[in-house]
Amino acid sequence: MKYQVECGSEAQHPEPAAAHRARTTFTLNQGPLNGPTSEPGLQEAIPVLSRLARDPYFLASRILPFVEKARRVEDWYVAYRHDDPARSYSLQVFVWPPGSATRIHDHSSWGKFFCAVGSVLEERYKRLDDGSVPDHAHLEELWRFEWGREDGISTVLPYEGGIHRVGNQSEEPAISVHLYGPRLGEIDGRDYDPSRAYVCNRPDD
Numbered sequence: 001m002k003y004q005v006e007c008g009s010e011a012q013h014p015e016p017a018a019a020h021r022a023r024t025t026f027t028l029n030q031g032p033l034n035g036p037t038s039e040p041g042l043q044e045a046i047p048v049l050s051r052l053a054r055d056p057y058f059l060a061s062r063i064l065p066f067v068e069k070a071r072r073v074e075d076w077y078v079a080y081r082h083d084d085p086a087r088s089y090s091l092q093v094f095v096w097p098p099g100s101a102t103r104i105h106d107h108s109s110w111g112k113f114f115c116a117v118g119s120v121l122e123e124r125y126k127r128l129d130d131g132s133v134p135d136h137a138h139l140e141e142l143w144r145f146e147w148g149r150e151d152g153i154s155t156v157l158p159y160e161g162g163i164h165r166v167g168n169q170s171e172e173p174a175i176s177v178h179l180y181g182p183r184l185g186e187i188d189g190r191d192y193d194p195s196r197a198y199v200c201n202r203p204d205d
């Protein structure tokens with residue numbers, strides 16, 4: 001089974017719309033599940049994001065217009081989002097003004113992102129408890145890394161496979177491009193507060 005998304009912008013480029021859409025249309029294969037690293041579409045997401053990172057049309061229409069806006073907002077936001085009609089995956093462009101950061105959270109799907117402008121700091125955590133106590137989670141930081149444009153693609157797996165916080169600790173705006181796979185549950189993911197060993201579901205937007 002295959003699914004496609006188009007993320008072209010007809011209005012902001014002088015070339016014919018069809019030509020532009022052809023460059024920014026991609027297909028992910030939905031293969032069999034053989035383990036955490038073979039989630040449907042997960043491996044195909046790497047070349048998709050790599051191509052978008054090099055696509056001047058995507059950069060011009062979906063990235064660069066938000067750089068200056070990032071200087072005028074106080075918190076991070078999703079500037080562009082394309083959900084495939086079957087909700088099989090979601091492409092999202094995140095804008096990070098200086099000093100902004102998410103909560104510590106996970107996702108009910110796999111996800112991949114690259115930093116297109118500036119740099120974003122990712123902190124990654126692992127869960128030490130077994131999840132048997134409601135609303136309780138004990139986290140330990142695994143690593144942190146500041147992703148720049150040349151640093152490649154970060155990957156999170158669903159739920160405990162990708163507990164992280166993403167933010168921008170630099171003095172300049174940052175923009176990152178995220179591709180999420182199909183959800184494994186009804187919720188969007190979970191939010192964590194390690195100061196009180198708390199976790200709660202994060203409902204859909």
Ligand SMILES: [Fe+2]
Pocket residue numbers: 105106107164166
């Ligand atoms: Fe995330």
